[in-house]
Amino acid sequence: MNQTATKGHSKGLYVLFATEMWERFNYYGMRAILVLFMTKALLFDKAFASNLYGSYTSLVYLTPLLGGYIADRYWGNRMSIIAGGLVMAAGEFILFFCGHLYESSPQLSAFLFFSGLGFMIAGNGFFKPNISSLVGQLYPKGDRRIDAAYTIFYMGINVGGAIGPFICGLVGDTGNPADFKWAFLVAGIGMLLSVLVQKLFHHKYVLNPEGKVLGLVPKESPKIATKPFVVVGGLVLMSFLMIGLLYVDARVVSYLTYLLIAAVLFIAFVIFSDKALNGIEKQRIGVIFITAFFVIFFWSAFEQAGASLTFFAEEQTQRDMGFFVIPASFFQSLNSIFVIAFAPLFAWLWLRLGKRDPGSPTKMAIGLALLALGYLWIAFGVKNVQPGIKVSMIWLTGMYLLHTWGELCLSPIGLSLVNKLAPFKFASLLMAVWFLANAAANKLAGVLSALYPEAGKTTSFLGYQMHDMHDFFMLFVFMAGIASLLLFFLTKRLQYMMHQDQ
Numbered sequence: 001m002n003q004t005a006t007k008g009h010s011k012g013l014y015v016l017f018a019t020e021m022w023e024r025f026n027y028y029g030m031r032a033i034l035v036l037f038m039t040k041a042l043l044f045d046k047a048f049a050s051n052l053y054g055s056y057t058s059l060v061y062l063t064p065l066l067g068g069y070i071a072d073r074y075w076g077n078r079m080s081i082i083a084g085g086l087v088m089a090a091g092e093f094i095l096f097f098c099g100h101l102y103e104s105s106p107q108l109s110a111f112l113f114f115s116g117l118g119f120m121i122a123g124n125g126f127f128k129p130n131i132s133s134l135v136g137q138l139y140p141k142g143d144r145r146i147d148a149a150y151t152i153f154y155m156g157i158n159v160g161g162a163i164g165p166f167i168c169g170l171v172g173d174t175g176n177p178a179d180f181k182w183a184f185l186v187a188g189i190g191m192l193l194s195v196l197v198q199k200l201f202h203h204k205y206v207l208n209p210e211g212k213v214l215g216l217v218p219k220e221s222p223k224i225a226t227k228p229f230v231v232v233g234g235l236v237l238m239s240f241l242m243i244g245l246l247y248v249d250a251r252v253v254s255y256l257t258y259l260l261i262a263a264v265l266f267i268a269f270v271i272f273s274d275k276a277l278n279g280i281e282k283q284r285i286g287v288i289f290i291t292a293f294f295v296i297f298f299w300s301a302f303e304q305a306g307a308s309l310t311f312f313a314e315e316q317t318q319r320d321m322g323f324f325v326i327p328a329s330f331f332q333s334l335n336s337i338f339v340i341a342f343a344p345l346f347a348w349l350w351l352r353l354g355k356r357d358p359g360s361p362t363k364m365a366i367g368l369a370l371l372a373l374g375y376l377w378i379a380f381g382v383k384n385v386q387p388g389i390k391v392s393m394i395w396l397t398g399m400y401l402l403h404t405w406g407e408l409c410l411s412p413i414g415l416s417l418v419n420k421l422a423p424f425k426f427a428s429l430l431m432a433v434w435f436l437a438n439a440a441a442n443k444l445a446g447v448l449s450a451l452y453p454e455a456g457k458t459t460s461f462l463g464y465q466m467h468d469m470h471d472f473f474m475l476f477v478f479m480a481g482i483a484s485l486l487l488f489f490l491t492k493r494l495q496y497m498m499h500q501d502q
Contacts, residue, residue: 010138012206012214013149015197017156020131022194023085024160027124028336029168030092030187031057031306032329033180036314041102041177042113047450048250050307054446055249056117057303058256059242061439063125065432066238068133070126074225077130077215078202084126085195087235091119092188099181114250116184118243122235130215140209151347154339154412161336164190169329183329260440264289267433271426283497284421288430290494291364291414292437297483298368298410299441300448301375301476302403305332307449308472309396316382316469318390331396338404346408360417361487361494367410368484372477374402379473387454387468421498448475 034056038049071080095116102109135153139146164187172183206214217226224230249256271277271285313319313328320326350357358366381395414434422430451459453466466472 009145009149009152010205010207012138013135013152015201015205016131016134016138017153018197019081019194020153021156021160022190022197023088023127023131024157025164025167026088026092026160026187026191026194027120027164028161028332029164029190030095030120030184032165032169032310032332033172033183035307035310036173036328037099037177037180037183038113039311041099041180042106042110046311046452046454050449050452051254051446052246052250053307053449054443055246055254055256056121057306057442057445058260058439059121059246060124060128061435061442062260063121063238063242064129064435065125067125067127068129068428070234071130073218074221075126075231076217076221077134078198078206078213079217079226079231080126080130081198081215082195083231083235084123084128084130085191085198087119087123087239088127089123089188089191089195091116091123091239092184092191094119095184096181096188099178099184102177114247115243118241118246119239121242121246122239125238126235134206134215137208137214138206151343154343158336158339158343160190162333162340165329165332169327169332173327173329175325256443257440260436260443264433264436264440267429267436271429274426276425277423280499281423284499285423285426285430287361287494287497288418288421288433290490291361291417291487292433294364294368294483294487295410295414295434295437296441296444297479298364298371298406299438300444301371301480302407303442303445304449304476305335305400305403307446308452311449311452312469313396316385316390317393317396319393326393331400334397334400335404335407338401339408342404343408346405359491359495359498360413361491363409363413365484365487365491367406367408367413368480368487370402370406370409372480372484374399374406375473375476375480377402379470379477382469382473385469451475 035046035049035053038044038052039046044052067080067084071077075083094112098109098112098116101112132153135149136146139149168183168186171186172180202215203213208214268289272282277285310328310332313331317328317331319328350363378395378399381391385391418430418434419427448461451461451466451472453459453468453472459466459472461475464471464475464478466475
């Protein structure tokens with residue numbers, strides 16, 4: 001037996017765990033109150049706020065492609081994580097000032113709002129791809145502890161995701177719009193704690209099996225690339241670019257959807273025109289593209305959590321417990337709490353099934369079916385309920401539970417599928433396809449949330465009319481349900497195309 005497999009986990013894992021936990025605290029805490037701040041303080045209408053939310057979260061998934069590239073060639077993981085973290089903290093503090101000025105200076109406040117989001121997007125691009133890539137490097141190749149290490153790391157993400165909306169909701173979502181700024185301040189402090197953990201403990205504990213520090217500047221990186229004026233200049237330039245891209249998509253012309261489609265087609269052309277790939281490799285890559293397409297339908301419905309479902313929690317959910325009114329933002333903690341509770345159970349279940357363990361495409365189809373069931377549950381809860389009448393918290397809670405079960409069938413399985421099927425030379429590019437699918441899904445989530453039917457307002461999507469909340473939730477039942485059935489229908493074919501026995 002490999003001697004290293006008998007030891008406990010690397011201390012570096014807990015440094016990365018804490019770094020990621022505070023960053024997720026920052027991101028999910030801020031996301032929990034974002035659409036409420038837009039509609040209650042900045043007085044954006046729900047449709048505009050939803051579309052802007054979709055553009056913001058979409059760009060959050062796009063920038064890691066650039067940040068990962070720069071880290072690999074010029075800055076290394078550690079410098080990128082710290083630089084990205086500081087830019088994200090700056091974004092939160094800009095939003096804090098925006099929350100101070102929205103009444104006295106609305107125009108300056110709107111400018112600061114777009115600026116804060118732009119900084120958040122840019123910083124995330126350097127932080128997100130670099131922290132998770134370090135986890136696997138802590139262990140020797142083939143070490144049995146790697147899967148468990150990623151599970152512990154995933155728990156870190158969800159501890160942050162559970163605490164963030166809770167704390168930020170407590171200080172910011174009080175019913176008084178003037179208090180939203182405190183949520184941004186608390187989220188910014190969380191981000192600084194993340195950077196502090198990384199700065200203090202990385203060199204001491206984030207080491208490879210030979211004891212060398214991981215994630216340092218690559219040897220072949222030109223010296224000028226790490227000069228302070230180049231790093232700071234690059235970060236400022238990237239942040240300004242993101243502010244511009246977000247503003248243009250929200251206020252001028254909605255181009256993001258077309259950009260994403262063009263990027264996927266370009267990557268597909270680059271990969272499939274490579275003469276060195278054999279037939280089996282091309283079929284495996286085909287599976288990645290097909291499953292990534294279905295993932296769009298999952299996340300576009302799932303990500304309503306930060307948009308339309310927050311409106312629903314605020315306006316149509318009975319949150320008054322007599323002694324305490326639960327802030328609407330608290331409900332965004334449920335997904336992370338359920339992940340922590342059920343992830344070990346799902347991991348045990350797949351192992352327990354042994355030879356009867358369903359293939360990856362089947363698990364992903366089950367995930368889509370559970371998502372559809374979640375929306376069916378809440379649609380039943382609001383059926384024939386008049387506008388303005390509030391329904392029990394059990395409907396929203398039960399929906400989040402079913403959605404989390406769906407996520408556990410689809411998200412880790414999908415990432416693992418890309419890692420298993422991607423040829424080594426295209427590993428990063430095919431992970432980019434996965435990120436692009438998430439970006440497209442988040443953009444679509446904003447578009448769909450904009451169809452939220454307020455009292456007396458009828459909206460429509462591809463000819464489907466929505467007069468009330470029941471009709472709105474049924475849109476996601478049909479969308480996820482049809483996608484699930486199609487994927488179930490394709491599973492045998494996809495299983496064959498994976499050639500996993502070879």
